């Protein structure tokens with residue numbers, strides 16, 4: 001069989017990994033991303049890669065221990081609460097740098113915002129973009145994230161009639177801050193966790209992460225996320241609160257905790273508070289018969305509380321590339337290869353969605 005062409009919609013961690021996987025297997029692809037270029041948008045903070053994602057890319061980076069503390073005593077609670085995060089199998093990467101790394105050798109068509117697609121008479125796909133351009137291929141993969149247009153196109157026709165809702169709103173509020181620390185302050189954070197740490201206690205779930213250091217290592221750029229139970233996050237007061245009100249709320253919540261763990265909030269400047277956002281998740285489902293499938297957040301968005309969303313997206317990509325490669329070698333149906341990928345992905349990703357949701361549901365109410 002000659003190589004089919006795969007149209008990939010979205011150049012996030014999932015779409016780029018899929019393009020690398022297809023490139024590795026010698027499968028033709030075109031990747032379309034709505035951003036105008038690789039630097040068009042801030043790419044977020046950092047992401048923890050777990051094995052096998054990290055292993056799949058043959059990283060030689062040092063792996064990390066994860067540290068989770070009792071918010072009030074400052075003692076490690078990993079063992080006492082039975083929390084297991086596979087110590088020693090993490091690497092933590094700056095998202096923007098990792099995306100740059102994944103872009104190496106790839107040909108991305110920037111500034112292409114996908115609108116919809118059609119299945120052609122020959123069984124292939126035609127993708128339509130908002131600028132009026134089109135592309136034709138044998139398979140279309142939606143890697144366009146949480147608010148996936150590709151998913152909507154599939155949903156509109158075949159799935160979710162009338163329930164469940166396309167996205168499930170997780171009853172959690174999140175308040176965010178970004179802080180620049182000097183060398184001494186960085187060293188104190190590093191004692192708590194080299195790249196990130198979290199503390200948990202009654203009414204407190206505070207995650208602190210390192211985004212990057214300045215080139216002369218004199219400053220470190222950190223961020224923190226404060227999670228709390230919020231029955232109606234889309235209607236929450238935090239969506240209209242001022243930055244000062246958001247910071248004051250978090251300061252009130254952490255005032256009684258172990259001083260080293262709240263230092264990051266004490267150092268927060270009001271003007272550098274971030275925008276709160278709402279968490280959504282979704283249990284993935286099989287796509288209908290045909291040449292279209294979904295990977296990553298487009299099919300299984302999940303809360304970030306176990307750090308598994310990107311890991312699943314990348315694993316989807318590698319496994320989908322393998323299934324397509326096998327089908328090409330055996331001369332079997334490509335659509336069947338998509339369904340085989342989904343059949344393997346669904347139980348794995350469903351478990352991650354549900355475990356990640358459970359942590360949010362366990363926040364003190």
Ligand SMILES: Cc1cc2nc3c(=O)[nH]c(=O)nc-3n(C[C@H](O)[C@H](O)[C@H](O)COP(=O)(O)OP(=O)(O)OC[C@H]3O[C@@H](n4cnc5c(N)ncnc54)[C@H](O)[C@@H]3O)c2cc1C
Pocket residue numbers: 009010011012013014015032033034035046047048049112113114115143144145146147148149295296297298304306307308309310311312313
């Ligand atoms: C605070 C936070 C921390 C996290 N930490 C971790 C972690 O430590 N570990 C982990 O595994 N996961 C983590 N995650 C989850 C992780 O970020 C996501 O699961 C992951 O980014 C999903 O990748 P994706 O490629 O599927 O989607 P995205 O990264 O959202 O990429 C989608 C891409 O599609 C493009 N796009 C969208 N619409 C269109 C369109 N119409 N046409 C063309 N292009 C389009 C977008 O511009 C984007 O580039 C975290 C999430 C959050 C919010």
